[in-house]
Amino acid sequence: MERNVGGLDRIVRGVLGIWLVVVAAAAYRDDNPGRAAIAAVAGVGLLQNATTCFCGGNYLLGIDTTTDDD
Template structure:
């Protein structure tokens, strides 16, 4: 497994974004807006994955490490 590079406030923000995007996805899918709902769902899954695994590929590519904050 890759080394952790997401921590502290960054992890908390990603968790909150995952929750907000999940709510947006559910509400837009209920309104019949499939593209917007699916994009929000993909974003929620991505941020949720980052928050739970403490790893972000974009952070790694950019050399960012927020685990020491």
Template sequence: MRPAKNVGGLDRTVRGVLGTSLVVAALVAILAGRRTAGVLAVVAGAGLLVNWATGFCGANALLGIDTCSDSEES
């Protein structure tokens, strides 16, 4: 069973851009020897990218937030 989409529009775009930025920052941090910061950034970035790719956010579901328009819910 697939969860209903609850992330759309500008919210989804921001998650994609921020997630990608965090993954890049994580790689830079790891290469600079800041492993803890790198791991934290890659975990946060990966979470945002999963939200972007699936259109679903568990925190939004718990809080009852839905940023999808009717046309995006397919």
């Protein structure tokens, strides 16, 4: 897989991913398992994108947010 996530896009995905995992934990604690599951899946997905620098959605749409100066 070729990298297609970088720079500010990667930072935003990481921050939103962490935030969604916290939302999932709070929803689970408040006995709302549906909201917890949705937030957890979305958060883990964003964290996976930020960690691997690859997003399938970006790939399908032809979007590349990496820079050539690595």
